[in-house]
Amino acid sequence: MVKMNRFIQFNDETVDAGTLLVYDRLAKALADAPFLELTERKLLEFRPKEGVISMSVFWRHRSEEVIHAGRLSDIYLLTAGYWKRFSVNAWLKLTREYSLHPLRKFTIELLSMLEEFRLIDAITKERPGTTTAFNIRREAYIYFHRSGLSSNMQKGFFADAMMNQLFISLHEGMFTNTSMDWGQIDYRLIQSVLQRAFESTSTEDNTYIARRITAIVEMMIDNDLVHQYYSIGDSITEENSMFHYHDGMLDAEKGEEEPKETIEEVFRSWHRENENESGVHLEFELEHGRSGTSDATNGTPGNEDAEIEEMGFGKSEGNDLDHWSEEESDKSEKQDKKLKAGKMFGKEHVNVVYEEQRLDVVNDIENRQKLIVWREEQKPYVRSFVREMKKRIDLKEDSKREHLMKGRLSTKLTTMVIDERPKPFYRKNAPSGRLDAVFGLLVDGSASMIDKLDETKKAVLLFHDVLRQLDINHEISSYYEDAYNASNEIQPNVFGRMHTFTDRNKDNGMSILSFDANEDNRDGFAIRWMANQLAPRQEKNKFLLIFSDGEPSAYGYDRNGILDTAEAVMETEKKGISVIHLFLSTEESTYDQKAIFTMIYGNKTASSNSVESFTDQTMRILRKLLTLVIPH
Structure with missing residues (x-):
């Protein structure tokens, strides 16, 4: 889906x-946590619930060196x-x-701040290689706080x-004099307390310092902070740092309540819960049960001589289909086609059902007429292209390797006389097929x-006809997300298969x-899906082409869509x-659109200047790819 231009430019930064x-x-490597x-x-x-850590936008709009070091x-x-x-x-x-x-x-x-x-x-002592990045960080933040x-x-x-x-006092040293008049606040006393930060070895030590400094300034400062400088612990709350168990549990079982x-x-605790439970726990408080002996005081004892009063039928293939109506059978068959993405397609698509x-096929008069007209228009280009490719293949078949030490004897025997080390033999190349x-x-x-739509169909039809003429296996599928039925719990996606590998050279025009x-596009998911279709193929050269008209856009996918698609391409x-x-x-x-697609696809992205050039660009891409395939 094409991305809309936002009214404030900096909101569009990526x-x-x-x-x-x-x-x-x-x-992930430093934390040893692949789920991060x-x-x-x-x-x-x-943000423990989402398994997310966030670096700061503070480093934007600086030199590349400072941006990189600051983010590091x-x-x-x-x-x-x-x-x-x-x-x-x-x-x-x-x-x-x-x-x-x-x-x-x-x-x-x-x-x-003290932490x-x-x-x-502590980090620079353990990893001296981080010193440069932290020095750049210190300089940038000292300048920020001096200005503030x-x-x-x-x-x-x-x-x-x-x-x-x-x-400023922490990072420039305790002997740094303040240029501000603090009135009745004894800043020297504050400095003496702050000096303990150089000997601090734990969060508890810094908690003591924070309490002491607050006690000194609270009588002189009436209002709290206006700006926010740190949010590191905002998401670490009582709720998500402990798990609550059902009231009926024994005290001995409450060992994890701390x-x-x-x-x-x-x-890691939240990650384990996300692995084991459904998505509801992301919105509500976690509740745990524990397995144990059942107190079945009211249970009815079994009786092996009891008669069967009712029989139920499941949906497995082994059951008698006579118990199903045709309508129910069709409904079941349709439901069986829906697959859950799970974790196989990446974290962003856990709730996708595809x-x-x-x-x-819409086999009406309009489509039949279009098919005839478009193929007549494209016929000279397809014929010319196929002839060109076959000619290149034939040249490779007819060519031979000369000046060899063994093989067939050449008719040009002058090398036996002229060359000091004659190589009068040759071999014909094996037919490439x-x-x-x-x-x-x-x-x-x-x-x-x-x-x-029409111009896209023309380009896809050309792609299909060329590969059919060259007897090259291919699969063509559209992809979209059902935006109207998408929610936090489920995001329905559909692949509309126009031509499959099993169709081989069948005409699916x-x-x-x-x-x-249709509606939305979840590109990273679609790429992984098609990659799974291509991966088992035996052919040496595998190509995945994507025809799209904008950035990825789907339910809950706008924030991470570009990154996820880029990761899917790399995979x-x-x-x-x-x-x-x-x-x-x-x-x-x-320029912005080109930059985004370069981010995602590297140098393997092309753009059309108009709808009329879709087929030309498709032909150019195919020519380049097939030239690489022809054996040298």
């Missing part, structure tokens, strides 16, 4: 998908720092204690100004295709002309399947 995937893999997902948000963040420092802090070294218990204890305090946000964010300082020191200090003082945001000053000690434990169905290639074509079936536009390429993308557009593509 991180390069390839770069984000590198960061994502680094985060990395995103970008306003501030550093942990975020990842180091999140995974090599907070992941195992941050005490959830100490954090929760402080948040409970200060829940009604007038400087609640100041105290909690001060603890985050960041402690963890940077004078601004907040002028506006009367004294809690924010104190936060700025404390950060809060988790580290963020890693919280995340259906593989033959496209219903049919091209050793297979193609899979995915056609975007989203609603935005409706204004370019009418199926192609029956293709229609498919690793299987030895080349992925090629054609952007179908009614007008010349913009």
Whole structure:
């Protein structure tokens, strides 16, 4: 589906998908947690329920060196720092204690600042290679807090100004003099307490420092923080750091009711629950049952001599079909075609239910006439293209390798006299036969295709006719998501198969002309699905083509669609399947559109300048790919 232009340009910013995937893999490796997902948000963040950690947008709009180093420092802090070294218990204890305090946000964010300082020191000692990234981070944030200090003082945001000053004192040293007039606040006393941060070894130590500093300033500062500087623990709450069990359990079974000690434990606990249970636990409190001996005091004892009073029939093939009506049988058959994606197609598609169905052929007069007219128009191009490819194949068959040490004796024997080491033999190349290639074509079936349906059908028909003439196996399928029935629990997807591998050279022109536009497009899922069709094929050269007219867009997929599709492309390429993308557009593509498709498909993306050029671009792509296939 084509992405709409947003009215504020910076809202349309995206991180390069390839770069984000590198960061994502680094985060998973450092945390030793393959289930983690990395995103970008306003501030550093942990979200256990979703299994997500987030680096900050703070690093945008800087030099490439600073952006890269800053993002690396975020990842180091999140995974090599907070992941195992941050005490959830100490954090929760402080948040409970200060829940009604007038400087609640100041105290909690001060603890985050102190923890960041402690963890940077611990990480650099353990991993000296991180020092450069953290030095760049320190310089950038000192500049940020210096700028904020004078601004907040002028506006009367004294809690924010104190936060700025404390950060500067921590990172520039205790002997840094403050240029601000703090009135009745004894900043030297605060500095003496803050100095303990250099000796801090745990979250509990920093909790003590945060309490002491708050006690000093609370009588002089009336209002809490206006701005937010840290959100690292906002999602670490009592609810998601412990699991609640049914009241009927014995006390001995409540061993897991204690809060988790580290963020890693919280995340892994939620991950285990996500693995074992349905999606309801993402929205409601977890409830656990435990297996044990049943208290069946009211149970009825069995009687093996009892007569059977009623018989039930299931839906397995072994049952007598006479018990089913034709309507029920058809309904069951349709339901059996629906498959659940599960985890096989990636985290973004766990709740996808998909259906593989033959496209219903619309065999009316209009489609028959179109098929005849379009094929007549394309006939010279198809004939010329096929003749060109066959000529190239024949040239390869007829060519021979000369100047060999053994083989057939050449008629040119002058080399026996002229050359010091004559090689008068040759060999003929073995006939190449049919091209050793297979193609899979995915056609975007989203609603935005409706204004370019005929031109898309022409391009797909050309693709089909050329490969049939060259006796090359191929599969063609449209893909779309049923947006009207999509929800958190289920996202129905449909693959409309126009031509399958089992059809071989069958003419499915009418199926192609029956293709229609529907709703949304879940590209990453579709690519993985087609890759699964191509992977078992025996052909040496495998190609997956995608005809689409915009970015991925489906239920809950707009945020991670680009990244997931890029990851699907990388996974498919690793299987030895080349992925090629054609952007179908009614007008010349913009710089932003080209940049996004380059992110996803690398240099294997092409765009059409108008609807009339769809078939030309298809021919150009096929010529290039088949030239690579012809044996050298």
